[in-house]
Amino acid sequence: MQNQSHQNITPRNEIFLSEGISIFPELGEIIFDSKKIRISPNNMRVLKVLLVNSQQVVSRKKIFDSVWKNQIISEDTLTRCISDLRSAFKSVDSNKKLIETIPKLGYRWIARATKENIEWNDEKIENDIDNEFTSTKLKIKKPDKNSSLSNWWLVTFALLFITLVTSVWQTSKVFDRQIIRIALMPMQNDAVSQERIKRTIELAIKDSLLKTDRIRFLSSQAINSNRLDLYPYLAREYAIEWIIEGNISSEGKNTKITINLVDARTALVEYSFSSISSKENTQELEQSTIDLIFEIKRNLLPN
Incomplete structure (x- = not known):
């Protein structure tokens, strides 16, 4: 028992x-x-x-x-x-x-x-509160009913307020730890004809990752690509954890897409994914994009 x-x-x-x-x-x-x-x-x-x-x-x-x-x-x-x-x-x-x-x-x-372990003994706290009220009532010989009622409401409101603030604080802590902050850098490409592919991939990455409840992107307006220490700066100022950078290049009749996951604090590439597809095969290119996004998700959200 x-x-x-x-x-x-x-x-x-x-x-x-x-x-x-x-x-x-x-x-x-x-x-x-x-x-x-x-x-x-x-x-x-x-x-x-x-x-x-x-x-x-x-x-x-x-x-x-x-x-x-x-x-x-x-x-x-x-x-x-x-x-x-x-x-x-x-x-x-x-x-x-x-x-x-x-x-x-x-x-x-x-x-x-x-x-x-920090422990919370609800039963002990309730007993302590009851004892405190009992002790208080014994000390007052002629209590004022209106005053007692007012004090009771005041104590109740104070306890509710403290409970609410504590709950909000703990929830914000948990929520803050779960959010993964990402900056998506403009993809590099070596031909004007690849601009459409570039925009399609960038939009697909954002659209797919934002559907999760744990990933958020930094606004592109906050990214100043002229800074020499850009990645550590984003980690320091905006708490960015990961940078997604990419490159589109031509290899004969094929298009090679490379996506890198970079640790924002160190600017080191932790994961790199590549995919090669025919320039003329739109369906193959779309499948390559889907595969790359899947790899990004798998490494950002391992659980």
Whole structure:
């Protein structure tokens, strides 16, 4: 039989504590000495694997299996995640060395890490409120009915307001983490005759990806292609995660379409997809476009 005192206790969030640092995996945040740093979802998943196995060597294979199970990911992706995490912790405390590279073996979170759950005991809170009201009523010898009613409404309104604000805040956090922000760069082409193909592909990519509830595009008006640091700038100013860039080129009687998925923070190409079709076969070209969009979706939305 289940212990009744635990029936209404629900974990709302898990926290890892290590070296005075608080890590909130679900919120994607680390806090140290009132400094708050945001961590990307993939980096946080890597960090969580290290924290769960703190003070132990974790192999690269184990991290890949835990974070990118059944996905084809380059080795550089994990190396960059570790580099990002080190930079994040260095920004909150430059004296702390927390992630150690063990050559040919993997990585290790050096310090001891403990996990705690923030719990909400609804039954206990209700009892505390009842006790507080009982205590208050005992102290008042001659209560004013109108005053008591007014106070009751005031307390009720305050509790409802706090609950509403908390719910909105948590919902916005979850929603914010789920949205994938993308910038679609104008495709490059080497012939005027390819302009129609270019516009068709760009519109098809936008139309297909916007039908999902997790992908949003940056307005083309916000993209200044003259900047030398354009991709990192978009990541920094607009929280863009991915850049989609493409190229259309002629190869004899065929048209080659190449689409790249670029990490906005590093400007590194993470995925590249190519398709070759006959210039005269419109149906083949349309199928190539569909196949490319499918590959983009599969890599942006692996789940």
